Amino acid sequence: xxxxxxxxxxxxxxxxxxxxxxxxxxxxxxxxxxxxxxxxxxxxxxxxxxxxxxxxxxxxxxxxxxxxxxxxxxxxxxxxxxxxxxxxxxxxxxxxxxxxxxxxxxxxxxxxxxxxxxxxxxxxxxxxxxxxxxxxxxxxxxxxxxxxxxxxxxxxxxxxxxxxxxxxxxxxxxxxxxxxxxxxxxxxxxxxxxxxxxxxxxxxxxxxxxxxxxxxxxxxxxxxxxxxxxxxxxxxxxxxxxxxxxxxxxxxxxxxxxx
Amino acid sequence: xxxxxxxxxxxxxxxxxxxxxxxxxxxxxxxxxxxxxxxxxxxxxxxxxxxxxxxxxxxxxxxxxxxxxxxxxxxxxxxxxxxxxxxxxxxxxxxxxxxxxxxxxxxxxxxxxxxxxxxxxxxxxxxxxxxxxxxxxxxxxxxxxxxxxxxxxxxxxxxxxxxxxxxxxxxxxxxxxxxxxxxxxxxxxxxxxxxxxxxxxxxxxxxxxxxxxxxxxxxxxxxxxxxxxxxxxxxxxxxxxxxxxxxxxxxxxxxxxxxxxxxxxxxxxxxxxxx
Numbered sequence: 001x002x003x004x005x006x007x008x009x010x011x012x013x014x015x016x017x018x019x020x021x022x023x024x025x026x027x028x029x030x031x032x033x034x035x036x037x038x039x040x041x042x043x044x045x046x047x048x049x050x051x052x053x054x055x056x057x058x059x060x061x062x063x064x065x066x067x068x069x070x071x072x073x074x075x076x077x078x079x080x081x082x083x084x085x086x087x088x089x090x091x092x093x094x095x096x097x098x099x100x101x102x103x104x105x106x107x108x109x110x111x112x113x114x115x116x117x118x119x120x121x122x123x124x125x126x127x128x129x130x131x132x133x134x135x136x137x138x139x140x141x142x143x144x145x146x147x148x149x150x151x152x153x154x155x156x157x158x159x160x161x162x163x164x165x166x167x168x169x170x171x172x173x174x175x176x177x178x179x180x181x182x183x184x185x186x187x188x189x190x191x192x193x194x195x196x197x198x199x200x201x202x203x204x205x206x207x208x209x210x211x212x213x214x215x216x217x218x219x220x221x222x223x224x225x226x227x228x229x230x231x232x233x234x235x236x237x238x239x240x241x242x243x244x245x246x247x248x249x250x251x252x253x254x255x256x257x258x259x
Numbered sequence: 260x261x262x263x264x265x266x267x268x269x270x271x272x273x274x275x276x277x278x279x280x281x282x283x284x285x286x287x288x289x290x291x292x293x294x295x296x297x298x299x300x301x302x303x304x305x306x307x308x309x310x311x312x313x314x315x316x317x318x319x320x321x322x323x324x325x326x327x328x329x330x331x332x333x334x335x336x337x338x339x340x341x342x343x344x345x346x347x348x349x350x351x352x353x354x355x356x357x358x359x360x361x362x363x364x365x366x367x368x369x370x371x372x373x374x375x376x377x378x379x380x381x382x383x384x385x386x387x388x389x390x391x392x393x394x395x396x397x398x399x400x401x402x403x404x405x406x407x408x409x410x411x412x413x414x415x416x417x418x419x420x421x422x423x424x425x426x427x428x429x430x431x432x433x434x435x436x437x438x439x440x441x442x443x444x445x446x447x448x449x450x451x452x453x454x455x456x457x458x459x460x461x462x463x464x465x466x467x468x469x470x471x472x473x474x475x476x477x478x479x480x481x482x483x484x485x486x487x488x489x490x491x492x493x494x495x496x497x498x499x500x501x502x503x504x505x506x507x508x509x510x511x512x513x514x515x516x517x518x519x520x521x522x523x524x525x526x527x528x529x530x531x532x533x534x
Contacts, residue, residue: 128353131346132351132353
């Protein structure tokens with residue numbers, strides 16, 4: 001009986017939270033419209049959320065591309081198809097690994113930082129202080145961060161993919177002897193702008209929206225104590241990662257089911 | 260005669276306010292008048308809802324019943340736009356100071372000015388420096404909040420609270436955790452700022468000595484309502500037991516030392532762990 005009551009309470013709390021998150025999103029999107037005229041605030045946040053995430057994206061993209069080159073070559077060479085290495089690396093990255101891994105890294109690096117920053121602002125009454133100065137924290141704090149995450153995520157995914165392709169090239173061409181021209185030609189012939197690249201970009205846009213929404217909301221909704229901020233930060237990484245993986249399956253089903 | 264009329268024209272009127280956090284009844288029929296142009300201290304033991312009262316006045320919380328009027332405007336019935344317009348005429352100094360940690364002292368004080376006006380940088384600079392000069396921190400304008408002492412942090416928060424020359428400044432526990440020198444500075448500043456800028460000040464505190472030293476009028480809260488009020492002299496002279504216990508800092512009295520519990524002996528013989 002207790003467990004049923006507990007389950008009921010969990011469901012009710014989850015629905016309430018989803019409701020709060022939706023109301024918050026609506027207010028934030030309205031705030032984004034109002035904050036567009038304050039370009040400097042947005043640039044500051046794009047720097048904090050996007051530029052400071054570049055290093056981890058570049059390093060990860062390079063290694064993922066190198067592993068793809070290595071694994072792809074070892075598999076393809078058994079079938080005498082190593083000339084398709086460029087295509088395999090590029091398709092893996094543009095369709096899946098670029099958007100998904102970037103979103104997971106983005107949730108871990110930028111998402112957790114956003115939640116912790118906003119949660120601590122709440123815990124130290126900075127948000128309340130803004131409200132009392134007649135400054136809406138959703139417009140002044142949440143909206144620029146949300147917009148910055150939304151803009152930065154697809155750019156970071158594109159960067160991850162490009163560096164990954166170079167990583168595959170380094171291993172495939174530089175180490176394993178695949179012809180350089182063949183590497184690029186197979187990619188040029190096999191990768192479709194709409195089916196592959198644009199679908200990948202759409203994924204990264206959706207992931208950017210969802211991950212930043214979760215991160216900013218978790219910070220705003222955090223219990224204003226050390227433990228509350230810690231829990232909110234953990235929740236951001238866990239929920240955002242699961243949301244990215246779940247959405248990836250749904251988006252892939254919708255985009256590639258007829259390819 | 261006109262002076263007399265002004266002192267009896269309250270800036271804030273609190274009428275029959277009731278409020279509960281869940282099952283905990285915080286206020287039950289609270290009535291108060293905060294006089295215009297004066298320093299009013301609201302005192303009471305920790306947890307009696309003093310800060311909640313400031314949140315009512317600032318419109319961050321809405322009472323379950325009753326009305327709060329600031330400058331003859333009913334705060335709970337204001338829409339968001341009008342509430343924000345009213346808040347521009349209020350300043351608040353939080354217990355934690357609530358300075359924006361990513362901005363230096365100058366930018367913290369400039370924050371409300373930049374947010375609400377389109378003044379040129381030169382004028383913003385002059386305004387900010389004049390406020391910092393008032394609190395004695397003009398030379399600390401480049402420091403970050405993390406580099407400030409507790410007393411300096413409160414002074415910056417005070418400068419920020421008066422940046423737009425509000426009609427009302429609210430102080431939430433301004434004396435807590437300060438060394439004697441910083442405490443003296445804050446006490447002096449609250450009085451000076453109130454008189455120099457002709458504003459109304461509401462100081463929420465549980466510090467009897469400092470509260471009485473600067474206040475023109477004192478309210479003592481308990482059991483969700485006002486249990487004592489008057490000038491500091493009247494409060495010090497009263498014989499009402501609950502007021503006396505608070506003013507004299509007695510550990511036991513009408514406000515019991517022990518949190519409500521069952522009989523001690525019964526508790527000792529109870530099987531452990533109990534429910």
